[in-house]
Amino acid sequence: MCATCGCSGGTILEHHEHDHVHHHGHGHDHGHRHGHPETRTVTLEQAVLARNDALAELNRTWLAERGILAVNLMSSPGAGKTTLLERTIRELGAEVRVSVVEGDQETVLDADRIRATGAPAVQINTGSGCHLDAQMLAGGLRTLDPPERSVVLIENVGNLVCPALFDLGEQARVVITSVTEGAEKPRKYPQMFRAADLVLLNKTDLLPYVDFDISAFLEGARRANPGVEVLQLSATTGDGVTGWYDWLRARLPRQ
Amino acid sequence: MHEMAITESVVQAICERMGDAPVRRVCLEIGTLSGVVADSVRFCFDLVSEGTTLEGASLEIVQPMGKARCRDCGAEFALDDLLELCPCGSANRELLAGEELRIREVEVMA
Numbered sequence: 001m002c003a004t005c006g007c008s009g010g011t012i013l014e015h016h017e018h019d020h021v022h023h024h025g026h027g028h029d030h031g032h033r034h035g036h037p038e039t040r041t042v043t044l045e046q047a048v049l050a051r052n053d054a055l056a057e058l059n060r061t062w063l064a065e066r067g068i069l070a071v072n073l074m075s076s077p078g079a080g081k082t083t084l085l086e087r088t089i090r091e092l093g094a095e096v097r098v099s100v101v102e103g104d105q106e107t108v109l110d111a112d113r114i115r116a117t118g119a120p121a122v123q124i125n126t127g128s129g130c131h132l133d134a135q136m137l138a139g140g141l142r143t144l145d146p147p148e149r150s151v152v153l154i155e156n157v158g159n160l161v162c163p164a165l166f167d168l169g170e171q172a173r174v175v176i177t178s179v180t181e182g183a184e185k186p187r188k189y190p191q192m193f194r195a196a197d198l199v200l201l202n203k204t205d206l207l208p209y210v211d212f213d214i215s216a217f218l219e220g221a222r223r224a225n226p227g228v229e230v231l232q233l234s235a236t237t238g239d240g241v242t243g244w245y246d247w248l249r250a251r252l253p254r255q
Numbered sequence: 256m257h258e259m260a261i262t263e264s265v266v267q268a269i270c271e272r273m274g275d276a277p278v279r280r281v282c283l284e285i286g287t288l289s290g291v292v293a294d295s296v297r298f299c300f301d302l303v304s305e306g307t308t309l310e311g312a313s314l315e316i317v318q319p320m321g322k323a324r325c326r327d328c329g330a331e332f333a334l335d336d337l338l339e340l341c342p343c344g345s346a347n348r349e350l351l352a353g354e355e356l357r358i359r360e361v362e363v364m365a
Contacts, residue, residue, distance in 0.1 A: 038364060039279050039280075039364055040363060041280075042273065042360060042361050044269070044358045044359065045357060045358070046272070046357065047357055048265055048283070048357060049261075049264055130257060161257065162257035165356075190336065190337035220338070222346055223338040224337055226345075226346040
């Protein structure tokens with residue numbers, strides 16, 4: 001079978017609407033330039049995600065004009081994103097105003113948890129969608145209407161694959177993973193780790209109870225994203241969270 | 256499964272660019288390191304293109320292989336996955352190819 005279009009080599013093909021059939025005898029490794037008189041080939045050379053990328057640029061400009069720092073938090077489900085957000089809002093909220101965009105397939109549970117801390121939150125339900133995109137964030141930002149010189153933390157849909165591909169217009173991407181998920185996550189999901197500006201290794205309070213090889217984890221992260229900063233913390237106990245706050249502080253808009 | 260969203264982006268972009276012209280063939284470039292599964296895009300394409308000017312079009316997918324240049328020793332080498340190191344042992348490499356996600360060309364009724 002032809003590896004490019006799946007057609008069967010040497011057999012009769014009916015790719016196109018013709019009143020005849022033609023025998024390809026596929027000895028080539030592809031191209032299919034038939035030069036049909038009734039068709040013309042148009043070169044597009046266009047990025048598939050061009051529309052999303054353009055919307056992401058608009059978000060970036062919108063945020064920059066208001067001096068808002070937007071951080072995209074990505075992880076698998078259950079890595080502790082919401083718990084980390086709750087603590088961050090409680091402990092950093094006196095310094096800077098924080099609001100949250102929550103992405104989940106269903107429910108408003110996470111937005112309710114965030115609102116309980118006193119921070120404004122908007123929930124985006126993606127339905128069958130597995131990631132937030134730039135258009136969804138644009139809608140979320142308009143609803144949230146965050147104040148100038150504040151921080152917007154975007155909790156992406158729990159998923160270590162899809163969100164990596166979609167630029168939202170954020171200034172930084174943070175990947176959160178937890179010791180209970182196993183040390184091989186960077187090797188299994190290199191695309192996600194490659195997209196990260198910062199990696200947070202969460203639930204370090206559970207290290208005595210799980211078999212987690214930190215050096216193997218760090219080596220995987222280094223291979224996927226040489227030089228990426230990795231911070232170890234526990235959102236539950238608060239151990240190590242000051243490193244995360246310092247990272248955020250270094251990026252805060254000047255008051 | 257982001258391939259459905261990716262395929263929707265492809266169909267939407269082509270419809271915007273080509274207007275009402277019926278499309279007979281679409282050629283995409285999906286690099287082997289792009290994070291997008293070409294077979295899944297093939298699976299989604301017929302579903303997504305139904306009822307559009309792309310309905311019934313054939314889909315060609317070209318898959319450029321990964322290639323990188325080492326920032327430490329300068330060597331260029333093939334990259335089968337994003338974890339592969341330079342033969343010199345360095346992880347500090349710049350990707351030259353393999354991440355493509357592009358609509359290369361379309362064939363439309365004249």
